[in-house]
Amino acid sequence: MAKKSACNQQSNDKITKSSLLFSILLNIGITVAQIIGGLISGSLSLLSDALHNFSDVLSLTVSFFANRLSKKEASIEKTFGFKRAEIMAAFINSFSLIVIAVILIIEGIKRFKTPQQIDTSVVIVLSLIAIFGNGLSVLLLKKDSKLNMNMRSAYLHLVTDLMASLAVLLGGLLMKFYSIFWIDSILTFIIAIYLIIMGYDLLKKSFKILMLYTPDDIEVKQIVxxxxxxxxxxxxxxIHIWQLNEDETHLEAHIDFNSNIKVSEFGEILYTIEVILQEKFKINHVTLQPEYENKDNKDIIVQD
Structure with missing residues (x-):
């Protein structure tokens, strides 16, 4: 049974890698086409979409290597292995989303003050190509996005880019048939705000894990x-409680006993505590320091 599970895991890893590689190559093509088209047409929203697509290429590349690193085994030098690689990737990707959004807002405001004539045919054709490419990438990574935060960050990049491409298409149609050229700047601004909203939530979650915050759904006082x-x-x-990654939650603490118990008795109590913490709080790594009449600080939280 364990062998079958391992085979399934290896199969899923291969699918994930293939999906990421295909999405990277697809987005490189879309980015190049949109940059050329944006410069030819003069569309800021198309260039902003190209910039976002380029961020997709970077984020997908980071996700690809993080996914591979996270599978490496632990060693003497790296006792946790690279289990945090995907959390780092999620943090980098979400931060890049917000930075790109700010740049787009600044450029959008400048362009709104001085609207420019735009070749709408180029905008419409390239936005349709981007919609197809990003839509295909989204479908490929949808299942993988449920695996962990890293894959979710890559998936969110692609979803936001699909939304951005749809907005660019809408803008291109409005400009072509109604000559509303200021809509280019408005759409750029909307895309940017959406990027900030999507990126902030993931940035906050990955930051909390990197900073060893207690998970939001765990009540320390209830555990005590x-x-x-x-x-x-x-x-x-x-007590210290933190997440190594999305799959591993650790607890370490001191535990004071009323009597000088045997090591075997402590082992039984430890097992009971491990079962309780796993079932009620999803804490799967427990390290306890047993004490008897020790004069240390008995506060729940102690600053080391």
């Missing part, structure tokens, strides 16, 4: 209350 009710347990204190 439950553990302290166990037989012979006097105090659970000096």
């Amino acid at each position: 209350s439950i553990v302290n009710e166990l037989p012979n347990v006097k105090s659970l204190h000096h």
Whole structure:
């Protein structure tokens, strides 16, 4: 059964890598076409979409290598391996989304003040190509986006770019048939705001993991209350709870006992605590330091 599970995992990894590689190559082609088309047509929204597509190329590349790194085994020098590589990728990708959005807003405001004539035929054709390419990439990565934060960040890049391309197409049609050239700047601004909204949530989540925040859904005081009710347990204190990545949540703490118990008794209590923390809080790595009549700080949170 374990062998079958391992084979399935390897198969999923190959599919993920293939999907990422195909999406990278597809977005490189779209980016080059949009940059050339944006310069020829004079469309800022098309150039902004090209810039966003280029950020997709970078984010997908980062995600691809992060995905590969995260599978490497731990070593003496790297006892956790590269398990945080995908969290780092998610942070970089989400931060890049926000930076790009700010640049687009600045350029959009400048262009709004001085609208320019735009070759709408080029805008419409290239936005249709981008919609097809990004739509295909979104479909390829939709399933993988549920795997972890890294793949979700790559998927979000592609979804936002699909939305941006749809907006550029709409703008191109309005400019072609109604000569509303200021719509180019408005659409650029809307795309940018959407990028900020999408990027901020992922940036916040990845930042919290990198900074070793306690996961939002875990109540530390509730854990202390439950553990302290166990037989012979006097105090659970000096607690640290953090996520190594999206799959691993760690807890380390000191546990004070009412009597000088045997090591075998501590092993039984530890097992009970591990089961409770796994079932109630999804904490899957527990390290406890047993104590008896130790004069250390008994606060729940202690600054090391």
